[in-house]
Amino acid sequence: MIFKLRCICFSACALFISASTVSAPAPASSVAPLELRIAVVSDGRADYFVRLLEESLKLIQQPYHIQYVKDIPARRMWWMLGRGDINLFYGMQSKEKDNDKQLVPVRNALTNGLIGQRVLLVRRSDTNAFLQVQSVADLKHTGLIAGFGAGWGDVKVWKTSGLPLYEHAAPWNTIYAMVTAGNRHVDYLPRGVIEVLAEARAHPELAVEQHLLLEYPADFGFYLSPSAASYRPIIERALKAAEASGLKARLIDETYGADIKALNLNRRLRLRLPAAPD
Structure with missing residues (x-):
């Protein structure tokens, strides 16, 4: 603290x-x-x-x-x-x-x-499904549903891309258990590269998907x-x-650098999504 x-x-x-x-x-x-x-x-x-x-x-x-x-x-x-x-x-x-x-x-x-570069938290049983994705259209056709808090700006990005989504109105931290359960209308959580590994450490029942990097201006x-x-x-x-x-770059590296390096972003397939409409 x-x-x-x-x-x-x-x-x-x-x-x-x-x-x-x-x-x-x-x-x-x-x-x-x-x-x-x-x-x-x-x-x-x-x-x-x-x-x-x-x-x-x-x-x-x-x-x-x-x-x-x-x-x-x-x-x-x-x-x-x-x-x-x-x-x-x-x-x-x-x-x-x-x-x-x-x-x-x-x-x-x-x-x-960096918050607009998204890696997915998923159920371990679904990792192979994401490995087959080669395009935004492929991600849509999986039928897998992204989870967001109600009113989040990301919701507009997913809607514009035609990707299935679920908006969670209850306290945000309950959605991790919903993904884990597999029967609660949400299959994965798109999380920023500066936050996903910290959340994965807090929720070891979920896995960090290793194939995709979704990008949009945010x-x-x-x-x-x-x-x-x-x-x-x-x-x-x-x-x-x-x-x-250079102070800002140094603080970003000190705070997030190790986690970003561990995500191997350069080895991931980058899928570009449109910005949220005005």
Whole structure:
């Protein structure tokens, strides 16, 4: 864990939430610090995004205070962001979010497109079926059904490609057991190359499919609440500095490099899917 937790209460939403506060010291110029309240989950998935933000702000000597609000369901986090109960959250970029007046998009692709490179979590008994796939049409003809959370941007990509899919409205973590069961309307989970092996380690009953790499334009981005809109140019400048200095590439490699190498992406058959329609 990268945070020490304590309990606080936001009166605006009447929820008890776990949080911690991190600060960067102000430089001699006494630049006003960014006052950030960021939604994250405590299972480690947010670690790269948190570190990228903090290290980028330090790089441009921008002081900050960050309060981490932890383990609120994703849909509620977006609602809290629109209300200003939190003022920064990260999630998949989309035209819908970018055009939402309750959200302020920070223009930077946080994983350099890696989240749009998808490897499949499958039942071990189905691995041979995927080995026979040589095209998107072949994948469609298998009749195997991809699983996604309800409302995910990937859903539009699969629909545009004509691939069978299932949208799971219940808590996301129950879908792994549904794939394993084999009788619950979902056969495989397309997961980003930066997350699939961590999930496979957490769910050893499933296998990482070894043949395919599905690609489409997608990435995570930071989103601010309207009350923090003035922070956007500062954060964008910090992230650009992280790219120019090599900091971002180094953090990606440190966080995900070993897992990406283990996936042998260059040996996989690449199937390109269209971007989600606007």
